Amino acid sequence: MTKMPTPGAPPSPGHDGRPGRPVGLRDVARMAGVSTATVSRVLNTPERVSATLRERVAAASARLGWVPDGTARALATRRTGAVGAVFPTLSHGDFARAAEALQGELRSRGYTLLLACSHYDLAQEHLLVRQFVERGVDAVVLVGNAHDPQTIGLLDRLSVPYVKTFNYDPEWRHHCVGPDNRRAMHGLTRYLLRLGHRRFGVIAQSAHNNDRAAARLQGVRDALSEMGLSVRPQHLVEGRWTIAEGRALFRKIIEKKPWPTAVICGNAYLAVGAVLEATARGIALPGEMSIVGYDDVEIMQELPVPITTLRIRSDEVGRLAADYVVATLAGKQPSTELECEVEIMERSSSGPVPRASRRESVPRRAKGADAGRR
Amino acid sequence: MTKMPTPGAPPSPGHDGRPGRPVGLRDVARMAGVSTATVSRVLNTPERVSATLRERVAAASARLGWVPDGTARALATRRTGAVGAVFPTLSHGDFARAAEALQGELRSRGYTLLLACSHYDLAQEHLLVRQFVERGVDAVVLVGNAHDPQTIGLLDRLSVPYVKTFNYDPEWRHHCVGPDNRRAMHGLTRYLLRLGHRRFGVIAQSAHNNDRAAARLQGVRDALSEMGLSVRPQHLVEGRWTIAEGRALFRKIIEKKPWPTAVICGNAYLAVGAVLEATARGIALPGEMSIVGYDDVEIMQELPVPITTLRIRSDEVGRLAADYVVATLAGKQPSTELECEVEIMERSSSGPVPRASRRESVPRRAKGADAGRR
DNA sequence: TTGTAAGCGTTATCAC
DNA sequence: GTGATAACGCTTACAA
Numbered sequence: 001m002t003k004m005p006t007p008g009a010p011p012s013p014g015h016d017g018r019p020g021r022p023v024g025l026r027d028v029a030r031m032a033g034v035s036t037a038t039v040s041r042v043l044n045t046p047e048r049v050s051a052t053l054r055e056r057v058a059a060a061s062a063r064l065g066w067v068p069d070g071t072a073r074a075l076a077t078r079r080t081g082a083v084g085a086v087f088p089t090l091s092h093g094d095f096a097r098a099a100e101a102l103q104g105e106l107r108s109r110g111y112t113l114l115l116a117c118s119h120y121d122l123a124q125e126h127l128l129v130r131q132f133v134e135r136g137v138d139a140v141v142l143v144g145n146a147h148d149p150q151t152i153g154l155l156d157r158l159s160v161p162y163v164k165t166f167n168y169d170p171e172w173r174h175h176c177v178g179p180d181n182r183r184a185m186h187g188l189t190r191y192l193l194r195l196g197h198r199r200f201g202v203i204a205q206s207a208h209n210n211d212r213a214a215a216r217l218q219g220v221r222d223a224l225s226e227m228g229l230s231v232r233p234q235h236l237v238e239g240r241w242t243i244a245e246g247r248a249l250f251r252k253i254i255e256k257k258p259w260p261t262a263v264i265c266g267n268a269y270l271a272v273g274a275v276l277e278a279t280a281r282g283i284a285l286p287g288e289m290s291i292v293g294y295d296d297v298e299i300m301q302e303l304p305v306p307i308t309t310l311r312i313r314s315d316e317v318g319r320l321a322a323d324y325v326v327a328t329l330a331g332k333q334p335s336t337e338l339e340c341e342v343e344i345m346e347r348s349s350s351g352p353v354p355r356a357s358r359r360e361s362v363p364r365r366a367k368g369a370d371a372g373r374r
Numbered sequence: 375m376t377k378m379p380t381p382g383a384p385p386s387p388g389h390d391g392r393p394g395r396p397v398g399l400r401d402v403a404r405m406a407g408v409s410t411a412t413v414s415r416v417l418n419t420p421e422r423v424s425a426t427l428r429e430r431v432a433a434a435s436a437r438l439g440w441v442p443d444g445t446a447r448a449l450a451t452r453r454t455g456a457v458g459a460v461f462p463t464l465s466h467g468d469f470a471r472a473a474e475a476l477q478g479e480l481r482s483r484g485y486t487l488l489l490a491c492s493h494y495d496l497a498q499e500h501l502l503v504r505q506f507v508e509r510g511v512d513a514v515v516l517v518g519n520a521h522d523p524q525t526i527g528l529l530d531r532l533s534v535p536y537v538k539t540f541n542y543d544p545e546w547r548h549h550c551v552g553p554d555n556r557r558a559m560h561g562l563t564r565y566l567l568r569l570g571h572r573r574f575g576v577i578a579q580s581a582h583n584n585d586r587a588a589a590r591l592q593g594v595r596d597a598l599s600e601m602g603l604s605v606r607p608q609h610l611v612e613g614r615w616t617i618a619e620g621r622a623l624f625r626k627i628i629e630k631k632p633w634p635t636a637v638i639c640g641n642a643y644l645a646v647g648a649v650l651e652a653t654a655r656g657i658a659l660p661g662e663m664s665i666v667g668y669d670d671v672e673i674m675q676e677l678p679v680p681i682t683t684l685r686i687r688s689d690e691v692g693r694l695a696a697d698y699v700v701a702t703l704a705g706k707q708p709s710t711e712l713e714c715e716v717e718i719m720e721r722s723s724s725g726p727v728p729r730a731s732r733r734e735s736v737p738r739r740a741k742g743a744d745a746g747r748r
Numbered sequence: 749t750t751g752t753a754a755g756c757g758t759t760a761t762c763a764c
Numbered sequence: 765g766t767g768a769t770a771a772c773g774c775t776t777a778c779a780a
Contacts, residue, residue: 022532035751040775050749067532070509071448074775079443082488082509089474096470100463100491107490107502112509113457115489116481117474128481135456135486136446158396158441218609229426269672298643299673302617303648344768363763398757409767414759425765446757449772 246273
């Protein structure tokens with residue numbers, strides 16, 4: 001129960017080892033021969049305290065090893081300097097990176113991060129946010145745009161600033177930061193269309209309580225329908241986000257011919273699984289088929305067939321989120337950059353549509369400059 | 375500055391939208407026609423309140439949408455219900471999983487997690503711990519056994535319970551939870567010795583401020599020296615923990631012959647890199663060489679040559695850590711299971727020493743039942 | 749510049 | 765079982 005160094009030592013000794021109450025601001029004040037207000041000022045507005053007293057206080061504080069009590073300060077100032085964030089999970093590399101960057105940025109601005117995972121459960125998320133609010137967080141960071149109305153209601157009612165991340169939506173503006181999932185996938189799909197692909201497969205991440213996944217799928221659909229195309233039902237499969245799942249779903253897609261000439265995966269792990277399964281089956285990439293993913297993880301560029309994918313700077317998302325809430329708390333305008341750049345990392349897993357498929361895969365003449373056979 | 379729904383709404387309206395102060399316990403008490411003490415009791419010790427009042431209070435509370443103020447409660451009770459954790463990073467899969475599990479377990483016990491990353495910097499870690507302590511965390515979770523003495527001193531002086539994780543050391547006992555890195559690597563090395571390997575390469579993770587990495591290396595060394603063996607200097611390389619780094623370091627090891635017959639990697643990503651580089655160079659695994667890693671990540675079992683490695687249940691580490699601090703806070707004895715099981719996942723990247731190396735690689739007759747040539 | 753004293757919103761110790 | 769009321773440790777007008 002007690003810890004190592006001072007085996008029998010009860011609660012909190014002062015610097016002299018006396019068992020008395022923990023040292024507080026009053027003790028420092030007494031020792032420095034000043035009022036409590038002055039000690040407080042030394043901490044918060046040192047410039048308003050004479051150098052002499054400032055030093056006396058600092059000395060006393062150091063000598064007593066005083067650690068200011070944040071809860072008392074929070075009660076008095078009505079702000080905790082804490083920000084709560086709810087992520088779906090941390091097992092997903094991009095969320096982990098974003099969380100790390102968020103924490104780093106918050107800390108450099110004097111804030112502390114409270115972190116929790118909702119496991120893609122909005123009810124759970126609501127509970128967590130509520131818990132955060134009770135703990136007095138100054139702001140909240142959420143992932144995605146889909147939330148329990150009560151959650152948003154609570155935040156609004158209590159005037160707790162919040163920001164939605166990882167799914168920038170032009171409609172919402174100044175309330176969310178991150179990549180525009182739909183637009184990103186739209187671009188990736190157009191890239192494949194430019195390569196001549198017309199028959200697409202999609203290994204989507206389950207859109208259950210995941211508006212980012214839904215937006216990505218929508219991006220694919222939009223790009224295709226602009227060309228009068230769509231994904232055949234048997235070529236649209238969906239699952240979670242493991243490599244194993246990517247393999248299994250890819251198998252499902254190639255169950256019977258004709259195969260799609262391009263397979264778009266909803267996230268990095270699904271893409272890795274798909275590529276691994278394809279190469280294991282001797283399917284030539286990109287000779288016979290193209291496979292692309294969303295989000296970039298290191299393994300994708302190290303595999304025998306490096307995978308074309310969208311690079312999202314998730315650490316940037318974390319930083320932007322921190323910037324947003326901190327600015328809001330300071331009453332300032334957040335940085336105008338709320339949307340994150342995404343970049344197509346073109347690698348060997350994608351290429352021009354296979355010769356054999358050229359003719360048969362163009363159902364109707366498509367409009368647009370880049371639609372023809374080149 | 376204000377948020378969406380009620381554009382011009384100042385701070386905190388009651389349920390009626392009046393701009394007044396946020397609703398507090400007193401308001402609930404007044405509306406329910408009871409004393410503040412009773413409202414508090416309904417929250418904390420409902421069984422000591424008559425059903426009638428309990429319901430009246432609950433009703434009033436709900437009607438006013440009261441959210442208890444945690445900071446005030448913390449000040450009064452002298453406990454925040456928060457636990458601070460400092461991880462080196464979250465980009466490493468195992469830390470991310472541990473953090474997630476830690477948070478989940480803490481939450482189920484009513485605690486909230488404050489999370490921060492030290493980036494393998496002990497000074498930084500100290501600052502973070504200090505910040506946590508000021509914020510009034512009830513306990514702290516640290517990674518590894520190596521820390522700034524001041525950090526531990528601070529925790530001890532303020533009687534803040536803490537646990538060290540990810541490097542169980544029998545010496546420390548009841549103060550750390552996790553796998554025994556040294557012993558785990560010792561076991562893995564012995565496994566390779568049993569397969570007949572005598573010439574080893576090591577791609578170690580940098581041991582700078584990383585006692586886990588150091589312990590792992592020590593485990594290898596111990597196992598070898600028990601057989602009168604050691605790692606040749608040119609076969610011992612060290613770096614961070616990316617796949618690219620694993621590739622580069624592997625290249626260094628095979629710069630000139632004779633090659634080691636077995637290469638032990640200090641973590642999962644280094645192992646993935648080594649295996650990828652080896653196969654890219656046409657080195658047959660395990661025909662010509664064996665490669666093993668520490669820690670198991672999904673990609674390891676999905677690669678064309680699945681990688682033998684040690685499986686550490688990092689989520690278990692997180693859970694154990696939560697269990698430890700919560701039990702300590704409750705004045706109980708923590709679960710007796712502080713050490714985490716590790717398991718050798720034997721896969722295709724390792725096997726018996728190549729025939730060609732059998733003779734030359736046994737420098738002196740080794741002792742032990744499993745040392746001979748089978 | 750410095751000090752006095754009134755909160756901040758709970759909990760906890762008493763009596764009743 | 766219920767109600768006054770004094771803490772809890774700090775900040776912050778307001779005075780001096």
